[in-house]
Amino acid sequence: MGKRLKIAVFSGTIPSTTFIEHLIKGVSQTHEVLLFGVQTKPVAYGSEHIKVYGTPKSHVKNAVVSSGRLLQLVLKSPKNAVKLYRHTSQFKKRYERWVWFTKLLPIVLYKPNVLHIQWAKDVAFYTVLQDTFGVPIVVSLRGAHINYTPIVDLQIATIYKQEFPKIKAFHAVSKAIEDEARLYGAKATAIHTIHSPIPTFFFDHYRACETVQDKTIRLVSVGRFHWVKGYETALDTIALLKNKGYHIQYTIVGPDEFTEAILFQCHQLNLVDNIALVGAMPQSELISFLQQFHGMLLPSLIEGIANVVLEAMALGLPVVSTDCGGMVEVVIPDETGWLVPVRDSEAMADAVIALSETSELELHAITKRAHEFVKEAFNAEDSVRDFVALYEGLVGG
Numbered sequence: 433m434g435k436r437l438k439i440a441v442f443s444g445t446i447p448s449t450t451f452i453e454h455l456i457k458g459v460s461q462t463h464e465v466l467l468f469g470v471q472t473k474p475v476a477y478g479s480e481h482i483k484v485y486g487t488p489k490s491h492v493k494n495a496v497v498s499s500g501r502l503l504q505l506v507l508k509s510p511k512n513a514v515k516l517y518r519h520t521s522q523f524k525k526r527y528e529r530w531v532w533f534t535k536l537l538p539i540v541l542y543k544p545n546v547l548h549i550q551w552a553k554d555v556a557f558y559t560v561l562q563d564t565f566g567v568p569i570v571v572s573l574r575g576a577h578i579n580y581t582p583i584v585d586l587q588i589a590t591i592y593k594q595e596f597p598k599i600k601a602f603h604a605v606s607k608a609i610e611d612e613a614r615l616y617g618a619k620a621t622a623i624h625t626i627h628s629p630i631p632t633f634f635f636d637h638y639r640a641c642e643t644v645q646d647k648t649i650r651l652v653s654v655g656r657f658h659w660v661k662g663y664e665t666a667l668d669t670i671a672l673l674k675n676k677g678y679h680i681q682y683t684i685v686g687p688d689e690f691t692e693a694i695l696f697q698c699h700q701l702n703l704v705d706n707i708a709l710v711g712a713m714p715q716s717e718l719i720s721f722l723q724q725f726h727g728m729l730l731p732s733l734i735e736g737i738a739n740v741v742l743e744a745m746a747l748g749l750p751v752v753s754t755d756c757g758g759m760v761e762v763v764i765p766d767e768t769g770w771l772v773p774v775r776d777s778e779a780m781a782d783a784v785i786a787l788s789e790t791s792e793l794e795l796h797a798i799t800k801r802a803h804e805f806v807k808e809a810f811n812a813e814d815s816v817r818d819f820v821a822l823y824e825g826l827v828g829g
Contacts, residue, residue, distance in 0.1 A: 440544035458816030592616035606758025629812035634746035662731035668777035
């Protein structure tokens, strides 16, 4: 399209996750990007095409800023001001009415051509922008919000079934998530699978992995302590390997401290000396840290497509993953890694043994194929181009 569109990339907080920040900067190359939400820390984008319309955390400051915005909206479009007031008047509590009025006000005032919502769970609060104010909505579908939240929270499932059929477009990170979305009424023609891009510097740091060669097997996982990450299965796997006589060291990167459940399991399985915990670290430090291991474990119960696995594959680190969510789309047995059933510690232990016994020539061939696959399928430039085409198609259509 010839003219610059106004694309709102909305996550609720400014700045946001690495993926969203990359998307913001990429889209700003061809269109205006509008950012709404609470600004949690100072951020300078260095682009005149990225506009930040933050909502202050302080209620007093918010009252001042929102009063100015309301005056602008009344002068610009009295009808829209009335529509917004009527909509937020439906909330039962006065505080809720105020919160949602101030959240929606800047979006109605600056009215983007497209609103891209990053968290599906919030969809019911923002469809009014599409239904009443004519702003087409794109909803991102990644992991928790579509994979298990509507299963454990039936109210969310009901909301999805009500709202999903009306949404103009969805962004899914994997084919598996695309299938999940259709269960809640999302139209197949509205779902666009666009892979989350992997930063270029991961590919730049690719190197041939180190083979075990009768040394201690060093394994690593990256991620928060949450039941969906399946660390209980990973610890059972480490215990099985230890009981079979293998020297094993397992490191978990990300959490600041062990949960009671994990700590108790480590003691119960006599793994205290085999497990290490390392706090979160910047990606620049994480790269060199990961390269000291023989393989990455992903014991998750469900995922969209785990970015940590993609990053490991980009670096040349072998991967053992559960067959959860969209992982089968990237971890291909005998081709790009080892794939095992969910909650199957025996199968995971066998896969680790197979990895440790794979010849240097074959292991390097597997990791090289994984590297090339991720480089081709999760290219950042292609991802941004696909998003831009999605936005332009909504406006043009």
